[in-house]
Amino acid sequence: MTAAEPNRGLIHFSPRSGWMNDPNGLLHYRGTYHFYFQHAPGSLVWDTMHWGHATSPDLVRWTEQPIALDPAIHPGDLWSGGGVVDLRNTSGLKSGDHDPIVVFSGTQGVRMFYSLDGGFTFTPYDGGRVIAQPSGRESRDPKVVWHEPTGQWAMVVWSDADGNGVDFFVSPDLLQWERTSRYAAGWFFECPDFTPMDLDGETVWVLRDARGSYVVGAFDGRTFTTAWTSPQTITTNPGAAGSDYYAAQSFDNVDRTVTMAWQGGNHGATWTGNASFPVEQELVGTPDGPRVLSRPVDEIRTLRHDTQSWPEATFSAGTHVLGEGCTAELEIAGASRACTLRIRGCFDVPVAPDETLRLLVDRGQLAVFSGLDYRCLNVDLDRRAAGDEIALVTDGPLRVSSLVLHQLRP
Missing domain, CATH: 2.60.120.560 (Exo-inulinase; domain 1)
Structure with a gap:
């Protein structure tokens, strides 16, 4: 890493070389945080997407690892997506000591890849076939979360069906998915993140898009509902792709809400883009309703x-x-x-x-x-x-x- 390059962050992750954008598949497993990210290793501009990979014991000291998803090996457009640790082995994929780590990617249809070595190498599931088909002509950026009350997985995927919005899917096993509902909103574009959060002792759900616009509501395992007619924003300086904050994603398998975003306004001679410093987020009550409060992780x-x-x-x-x-x-x-x-x-x-x-x-x-x-x-x-x-x-x-x-x- 050319740490002497101007503007190369010393407490913000950036790849050794090449282009990075959205965080992908963030998760924690057996004491290690895994940060996957959109990566074009041989280019300083957006190009054929890979999933880069970095690991950390504490969210603040990162070690870059070999490429996790490579288009020469893994089929489909390897664009943004989410990841989970299948601690219950609902997928039945476990073989050996490690729990399956499962990530999702793909445009115009969701594909699945799984790891049995703790998140370092991945195998396409069923040859890389599409396992969930969103509505609309364009779709991308699947994010998956466990829904404890129903004992099932939920997936949210952006699509352009009759305008911007997200499709919801449910699955008992990560392999077979049923499309159950849609949340449509003109403001909602790309990279959904869907997070259960505590509000005064009750679990509510926060649904956000790539710009950090969010609404708070309820989720019964099939349908998300909210009384909000317009969103709030995580940051007070929201912007489009390539701006100072975009496509934040929350970590799976942690007991708090921790997110990292893409900061696209920074570059050097050998690299483009960096990750935001990880923040812990909570919902707080205000006279205007619940709001997301962010602070640097205690680490x-x-x-x-x-x-x-x-x-x-x-x-x-x-x-x-x-x-x-x-x-x-x-x-x-x-x-x-x-x-x-x-x-x-x-x-x-x-x-x-x-x-x-x-x-x-x-x-x-x-x-x-x-x-x-x-x-x-x-x-x-x-x-x-x-x-x-x-x-x-x-x-x-x-x-x-x-x-x-x-x-x-x-």
């Missing part, structure tokens, strides 16, 4: 070193250098007036009075968290930077109840 703590803190501090008007570094985590709370966090001399993040704001800084990426506000950004920091200083800027006397700067190991 970020293992990257921290050289921490500086300013509890109940006072700053005079001017620019105050807090430290230096191209990978850092900042948190500020209880500012008595509006102020600014200036990152490496070239990017300003405004801080409102009494706001609690958390910021992750990398060489070409920023993530900003403040209450329900989550911004996931590609920023050309390495090329624009006027040094590595991280500073607090205020136009007048400023008091803060807490200010913390953690340097982060790559």
Whole structure:
């Protein structure tokens, strides 16, 4: 990996070389997180899709693995899709010590591939035949989840039948699928993610699309219903494919909702695209209804070193250098007036009075968290930077109840 390249993230995954886009088949198995992704290994632009693969013991330290799905071996368009761990062996595919890991891909029909070695090599199921046929002329991006109340699997697939929307399928065994219903919405485009989440002790379902637009509703194992007439968005800067946040997917076989997205606005001489830093998400009640709250996964703590803190501090008007570094985590709370966090001399993040704001800084990426506000950004920091200083800027006397700067190991 050419880590010295400008804008190559040190706490954000990018492939050693080639193009990457959507996360695929994210799952956890026997202590290892598997991150598959859309990958054109020999190109810096979108090209014939493979499934790249990286693994991590903790969501923050990633090791790139050999290609998981290769069009020379695995049939069909290997576009975006989901993956599950078949812990119950509902498929009957288990042979040996490992539980089947099953992934789904394909356009204009869903194909299935399974692994019996813990998610490293995959075999096409039944020669790669289509196992589920969505409606419409175009369809893609199957995502599968276990539905505990009915003891069955549910699949959601985007298609263009009479406009944008998703088809729902159910299966007892991952092999035979019945199409049961459709959720149609003009705003819903590509890469569905479908997640059970807790809201005040009850399970509800969050259905989101590639831009991070989402609705909250109920799912009886066959049909998704919602009272929402329009969606909310995960980030406050949603964009189209290739933007700073797209096609986020949740991990299977974890006891929390963790997602990663594609950040398409970053590139170097040998690579294009990176993954967002993984976030944990929960539903919180607000006067306007339930909303998704995002925060960095707790495992970020293992990257921290050289921490500086300013509890109940006072700053005079001017620019105050807090430290230096191209990978850092900042948190500020209880500012008595509006102020600014200036990152490496070239990017300003405004801080409102009494706001609690958390910021992750990398060489070409920023993530900003403040209450329900989550911004996931590609920023050309390495090329624009006027040094590595991280500073607090205020136009007048400023008091803060807490200010913390953690340097982060790559």
